[in-house]
Amino acid sequence: VAGPPLLTVRDVCVRFGSIVALDGVSFDVHAGHVTGLIGPNGAGKTTLFNCLSRLYAWQSGDISFNGQSLRSVPTHRIAGLGIARTFQNLALFDSMTVLENVKIGGHCTTSSGFAANALRLPHVRREELELTERATELIGFLELNDVMHAPAGQLPFGTRKRIELARALMNKPRLLLLDEPAAGLNHEEVDALGRVILNIRQGLGVTVLLVEHHMGLVMGVSDAVVALDFGRRLAAGTPQEVQRHPDVIAAYLGST
Ligand code: ATP
Numbered sequence: 001v002a003g004p005p006l007l008t009v010r011d012v013c014v015r016f017g018s019i020v021a022l023d024g025v026s027f028d029v030h031a032g033h034v035t036g037l038i039g040p041n042g043a044g045k046t047t048l049f050n051c052l053s054r055l056y057a058w059q060s061g062d063i064s065f066n067g068q069s070l071r072s073v074p075t076h077r078i079a080g081l082g083i084a085r086t087f088q089n090l091a092l093f094d095s096m097t098v099l100e101n102v103k104i105g106g107h108c109t110t111s112s113g114f115a116a117n118a119l120r121l122p123h124v125r126r127e128e129l130e131l132t133e134r135a136t137e138l139i140g141f142l143e144l145n146d147v148m149h150a151p152a153g154q155l156p157f158g159t160r161k162r163i164e165l166a167r168a169l170m171n172k173p174r175l176l177l178l179d180e181p182a183a184g185l186n187h188e189e190v191d192a193l194g195r196v197i198l199n200i201r202q203g204l205g206v207t208v209l210l211v212e213h214h215m216g217l218v219m220g221v222s223d224a225v226v227a228l229d230f231g232r233r234l235a236a237g238t239p240q241e242v243q244r245h246p247d248v249i250a251a252y253l254g255s256t
Helices: 045-052 075-081 098-107 114-119 125-141 157-169 187-204 215-221 239-244 246-253
Strands: 007-016 019-029 034-038 060-065 083-086 175-179 207-211 224-229 232-237
Touching (some): 019 045, 034 045, 045 083, 045 207, 075 083, 157 187, 207 215, 215 239, 224 239, 224 246, 232 239, 232 246
Parallel strands (some): 175 207
């Protein structure tokens, strides 16, 4: 792969008392790729995302984004560096339209600060027009054109998930962290999600790190896959290589 990785995770260790959540994990995420992060329950995937968002500190090792160590970057500066994240719990404004919900993402500096920022909508009309333009473009990429002016609260769960994704993209992140986006989705919704993840990568050039239990989705959209178990890296490579890896098969069968 040409060029240095966008994200490097090197020998990262995280302990909670006697629990070792990450035990010397290393891997790279290359720009323009979708990288899948898989592993059984408790493998350390969410802990790793929490490190990337600087919600957790790591005891040893390091994580660098675009050549810069994240060790001393506070959580509220992560979005400004170009790292966006979606959470398992949706936080949409039900009575507002899809377009309005997506536009709110452009007023965010942090995911927790968006509500407060939305109340201080800028008076500058030009900025407002730019936000509308960007949101409309994203709505197209996320296959939300048909519901653009519908209130978000009336829409199916899978559609709401895509609204949240569009919102996370408003700040033009370089890296998008997706935390189990397929959880609770039906078959058709997972298919739509797979298409929009590829749209995000190809159309917007955003690099994606995808934590997901739905193997069909991960293997279908990822350029590279990293498998964790008990806080350790079991395997890394192409989806085919990781899927066939004996340690990965054993971990999923619970026979390690
Ligand atoms: P799942 O697929 O079930 O979400 P995961 O791969 O995301 O699992 P983590 O949630 O990262 O796994 O958990 C890894 C280990 O670290 C588990 O043993 C978990 O109980 C522990 N752990 C995670 N966060 C904390 C915390 N804040 N305090 C104590 N233990 C924690």
